Amino acid sequence: MRLPPAILGNTEEVLREVLRFTSPADVTLSRYFKDHPRFGGRERGVIAEAVYAVLRNKSFFTDYAGAGNMPSMRKLALLGLSETVGIDALGGLSEDETQFLTRIQEVDRKLLPPQMRANLPTWLYEKLVAQFGEAEALELAEVLNTPAPLDLRVNSIKANRDEVIAELAKAPIAAEPMPYAPLGLRVLKKPALQNLPLFKEGAIEVQDEGSQVLAQLLGARRGEMVVDFCAGAGGKTLALGATMRNTGRLYAFDVSEKRLSKLKPRLARSGLSNVHPVLIAHERDAKIKRLAGKIDRVLVDAPCSGLGTLRRNPDVKWRQRPEAVGEMQEKQAAILDGAARLVKNGGRLVYATCSLLNEENDFIVEQFLASHPDFELVPASAVLAEQKIPLEMDKYLKMLPHKHQTDGFFAAVLERKAKAKPAPATSAASADAAEDDAGEEA
Numbered sequence: 113m114r115l116p117p118a119i120l121g122n123t124e125e126v127l128r129e130v131l132r133f134t135s136p137a138d139v140t141l142s143r144y145f146k147d148h149p150r151f152g153g154r155e156r157g158v159i160a161e162a163v164y165a166v167l168r169n170k171s172f173f174t175d176y177a178g179a180g181n182m183p184s185m186r187k188l189a190l191l192g193l194s195e196t197v198g199i200d201a202l203g204g205l206s207e208d209e210t211q212f213l214t215r216i217q218e219v220d221r222k223l224l225p226p227q228m229r230a231n232l233p234t235w236l237y238e239k240l241v242a243q244f245g246e247a248e249a250l251e252l253a254e255v256l257n258t259p260a261p262l263d264l265r266v267n268s269i270k271a272n273r274d275e276v277i278a279e280l281a282k283a284p285i286a287a288e289p290m291p292y293a294p295l296g297l298r299v300l301k302k303p304a305l306q307n308l309p310l311f312k313e314g315a316i317e318v319q320d321e322g323s324q325v326l327a328q329l330l331g332a333r334r335g336e337m338v339v340d341f342c343a344g345a346g347g348k349t350l351a352l353g354a355t356m357r358n359t360g361r362l363y364a365f366d367v368s369e370k371r372l373s374k375l376k377p378r379l380a381r382s383g384l385s386n387v388h389p390v391l392i393a394h395e396r397d398a399k400i401k402r403l404a405g406k407i408d409r410v411l412v413d414a415p416c417s418g419l420g421t422l423r424r425n426p427d428v429k430w431r432q433r434p435e436a437v438g439e440m441q442e443k444q445a446a447i448l449d450g451a452a453r454l455v456k457n458g459g460r461l462v463y464a465t466c467s468l469l470n471e472e473n474d475f476i477v478e479q480f481l482a483s484h485p486d487f488e489l490v491p492a493s494a495v496l497a498e499q500k501i502p503l504e505m506d507k508y509l510k511m512l513p514h515k516h517q518t519d520g521f522f523a524a525v526l527e528r529k530a531k532a533k534p535a536p537a538t539s540a541a542s543a544d545a546a547e548d549d550a551g552e553e554a
């Protein structure tokens with residue numbers, strides 16, 4: 113079905129605003145749709161997808177939209193729309209516009225210069241090539257520039273995976289179990305879920321498979337004291353609460369009141385009563401102090417560049433600055449250090465990000481281990497085996513879009529060494545051992 117010709121002008125209008133990069137693209141789009149309430153669901157979807165297509169392909173599109181007399185923003189809007197719905201669905205195009213789109217469709221994108229093919233800013237392209245090598249960086253970039261699938265987590269407090277598949281099928285919505293997350297389902301199209309009883313009653317939550325695996329890596333158990341240090345709107349908190357079978361105590365800390373407030377309705381739907389949201393001022397807040405050394409498991413899902421989520425947030429690559437990565441590192445190290453104080457002897461601390469950059473991942477963990485000799489790394493491979501998750505990993509969990517069809521996630525499991533029992537001071541040897549122990553704890 114052909115789209116109304118006016119949609120081109122609207123896409124151009126909102127695109128101009130989005131490409132100023134003064135706020136996240138989803139925020140600008142929601143504001144625009146609020147100001148233009150006449151759009152139906154389909155039109156909103158088409159405009160939003162066209163804007164996202166431009167963000168994903170910006171290097172290539174801007175290069176081709178630069179030449180000629182047609183205004184470049186109109187060309188970008190045309191390119192975004194034709195990428196999403198195809199040229200034939202666009203009504204009222206001039207001959208010039210049709211010719212322009214046909215010419216671009218004929219370009220073999222595989223022959224473009226590598227960075228244009230990757231559609232990444234220079235600084236990021238260079239970092240990814242240095243880390244992965246050019247061939248893999250291009251493979252990664254290609255997947256990062258495609259829309260993410262829709263993943264669900266079944267809330268095991270309310271239902272099991274088979275029940276949810278059967279219930280979705282009645283809608284009818286096709287969903288299949290995911291390979292790594294034991295409660296994960298991938299929905300084959302992208303239907304609206306908000307009005308389904310399954311959603312309203314808290315039997316399902318939208319959550320990327322990688323995020324589900326990451327929560328699982330903490331290994332939270334029934335009756336434990338657990339802290340989700342950077343809980344945000346609670347994506348991982350809800351998964352942890354269900355893993356704990358709604359027992360024990362799960363503190364959800366965050367410095368953002370706005371984000372924590374988004375956790376509240378999700379919590380109400382989930383049926384969990386073991387979660388305690390706590391607004392903290394910073395990672396050394398006095399509210400944290402009283403829990404020092406008492407917590408079994410702490411998750412630090414640290415604030416990061418978010419570059420692992422480009423499939424969902426393609427504007428991030430254009431909005432993020434290389435200098436910001438350095439600022440993030442300082443914050444990440446400080447939060448990890450603050451959170452580590454909570455962990456009891458023998459307890460576990462998981463440091464995680466949704467970044468692809470070693471600087472925010474391996475580097476932060478290595479720096480932490482060097483300055484915290486009372487912690488040691490537990491290889492992710494061992495924890496995944498414990499959790500029966502069929503993923504081949506080494507020291508760290510590294511979920512990658514081109515390998516695992518998830519967002520990019522990093523996680524490291526750190527364990528506070530159990531304090532050795534004081535040896536009876538009857539011999540010189542045991543006195544030496546006690547002294548060594550004291551040195552380690554200092």
Ligand SMILES: C[S@@+](CC[C@H](N)C(=O)[O-])C[C@H]1O[C@@H](n2cnc3c(N)ncnc32)[C@H](O)[C@@H]1O
Pocket residue numbers: 341342343344345346347348349365366367368371392394395413414415416447
């Ligand atoms: C990656 S997001 C967390 C996402 C969340 N865990 C989820 O699964 O939906 C990082 C969070 O860290 C929070 N944050 C930033 N600085 C913090 C600090 N010093 N202490 C605790 N949380 C902090 C941010 O407000 C943000 O919500």
